[in-house]
Amino acid sequence: MPKFLIGKKNIMTRQFAADGKQIPVTVVEATPCVVVALRSKDKNGYEAVQLGSGAGKRTAKSVAGQFKDLGKFTAVHEFRVEAVKDYQLGQKLDVTQFVVGDKVKVVGVSKGKGFQGVVKRHGFHGSPASHGHKDQLRMPGSIGAGGVQRVFKGLRMAGRMGADKTSVLNLEVVAIKPELNQIWLKGAVPGAIRSKLFIESL
Numbered sequence: 001m002p003k004f005l006i007g008k009k010n011i012m013t014r015q016f017a018a019d020g021k022q023i024p025v026t027v028v029e030a031t032p033c034v035v036v037a038l039r040s041k042d043k044n045g046y047e048a049v050q051l052g053s054g055a056g057k058r059t060a061k062s063v064a065g066q067f068k069d070l071g072k073f074t075a076v077h078e079f080r081v082e083a084v085k086d087y088q089l090g091q092k093l094d095v096t097q098f099v100v101g102d103k104v105k106v107v108g109v110s111k112g113k114g115f116q117g118v119v120k121r122h123g124f125h126g127s128p129a130s131h132g133h134k135d136q137l138r139m140p141g142s143i144g145a146g147g148v149q150r151v152f153k154g155l156r157m158a159g160r161m162g163a164d165k166t167s168v169l170n171l172e173v174v175a176i177k178p179e180l181n182q183i184w185l186k187g188a189v190p191g192a193i194r195s196k197l198f199i200e201s202l
Contacts, residue, residue, distance in 0.1 A: 001086060003097045003201040004079040005030045006053035007183065009108070009191050015174055015184070025174055025184045028106075028197055032094040032181070036067050036076065038084050047084045051093065052076050075196050095176050095183045098201070102173040107198040108191035112163035122156040166190035170202065 007030035015023045037050035054074030064072065070090055118124040118140045127136040144151045168189055175184035189197060
């Protein structure tokens with residue numbers, strides 16, 4: 001049975017293993033989620049569970065009508081499952097479904113960097129700083145060919161960087177703290193502090 005949860009990135013810290021080695025850890029705060037909708041193969045063509053998380057203050061009437069008496073939520077996300085019959089509307093899922101040692105996939109939105117040049121965005125090395133170069137150090141250089149007389153699609157250029165949907169696989173669960181609604185994951189996860197994360201077992 002797959003395990004999944006909607007969480008919020010908290011802080012990064014460290015934990016010490018039995019041999020004294022430091023383990024980098026990301027603390028994810030995941031309050032209990034509520035099953036707000038079920039998708040079946042007969043009706044929708046696929047099997048999925050829709051979870052709601054967080055206590056929303058204001059919700060659009062169209063959305064509130066879908067959830068009816070289940071409450072208002074700040075985040076709603078759909079997870080694919082093999083058998084939707086294992087879940088019921090209103091069922092609550094929390095961090096206790098995971099165990100230490102589980103491998104999970106974490107999906108989030110990476111930090112936005114704004115409009116960046118080719119050196120930061122694509123790792124260009126830039127031009128030499130001397131030998132006739134002036135004010136060219138971080139410029140992209142030529143962007144087209146002489147004969148074709150156009151710029152090819154997909155050419156790496158300056159532009160908006162970050163704020164992309166990002167998935168990180170095979171993160172290990174190193175601790176579960178039900179009293180704090182926290183799950184501790186080994187390594188880093190995408191996004192800024194307090195950004196939404198979708199955790200799914202592998």
